[in-house]
Amino acid sequence: MASTSGLQNLNNDHRSERFLFLLIVFITALTLIGILGLSYFVASIGINNLPLYAQWLLTAVLIITGGSVLLVLGALATVIMAGRDLPVPYVKKLRSIAVKYFLPVFIAVGKILGISKEEVQHAFVAVNNQLVMSYCKDGHPPERILLLMPHCLQNSECPVKITYRVQNCKRCGKCVIKDLLELSEKYNSNLSVATGGTIARRIVIETKPDLIIAVACERDLTSGIQDTAPLPVYGIFNRRPHGPCFNTQVDLEAIEEVLKEFRTK
Ligand code: SF4
Secondary structure, three states: OHHHHHHHHHHHHOHHHHHHHHHHHHHHHHHHHHHHHHHHHHHHHOHHHOOHHHHHHHHHHHHHHHHHHHHHHHHHHHHHHHOOOOOOOOHHHHHHHHHHHHHHHHHHHHHHOOOOHHHHHHHHHHHHHHHHHHHHHOOOOOOOEEEEEEHHHOOOOOOOOOOOOHHHOOOOOOOOHHHHHHHHHHOOOEEEEEOOHHHHHHHHHHHOOOEEEEEEOHHHHHHHHHHHOOOOEEEEEOEOOOOOOOOOEOOHHHHHHHHHHHHOO
């Protein structure tokens, strides 16, 4: 099927990013466990001088923290390797916790390894997209799809206000909003344009989508995916040939490949 092979190509393109992210997850887990082990070793030098309850408390805190880190990062590593959420209780929840709270740690570990913040964010989104697609194909086909776009896609000289009603667009073709409207109609999806995270959150609450296809820069896309977890968000980075937040562009084919997965069967 054309749509499947198109998306398959996209997924294959991102294989190395997913491997990179898995590597960062492993190194993060080893680093955190190493720090905890070292903390215990340092504390244990003088632990006999502490009251018994304090010794137990310290040991319990370190064991619980270490166990939680292993559980959360282990769940994330497992679903990355499997390419899907496993039918095991709480795996999805643990994976969501890892996505919500550990990304800054992954970025810090990446920095130590000489991997840029943007590379880690791209790897994170590649992993997220694979999990979102497998979730949707695995018995959760999305009925309501929301195309959530950033305001900077609109031509900067366009006088039309499209933030609250994208249908106000006159379809002059000077920016991709016209093409996105056509895509949303062709694939029976909602299209919304947001100027920031607050409005994006409000749009999500109002439209109650089963799947969001979101376009944004690295920072907004990763924070949006974290904020909305476990709601599935397929992320696509915008292109910025004129600099940040100004007449940005997007790969329309990439958006259409995702839409085809759920609207042509
Ligand atoms: S396509 Fe729509 S949003 Fe873009 S410049 Fe033309 S009228 Fe404005």
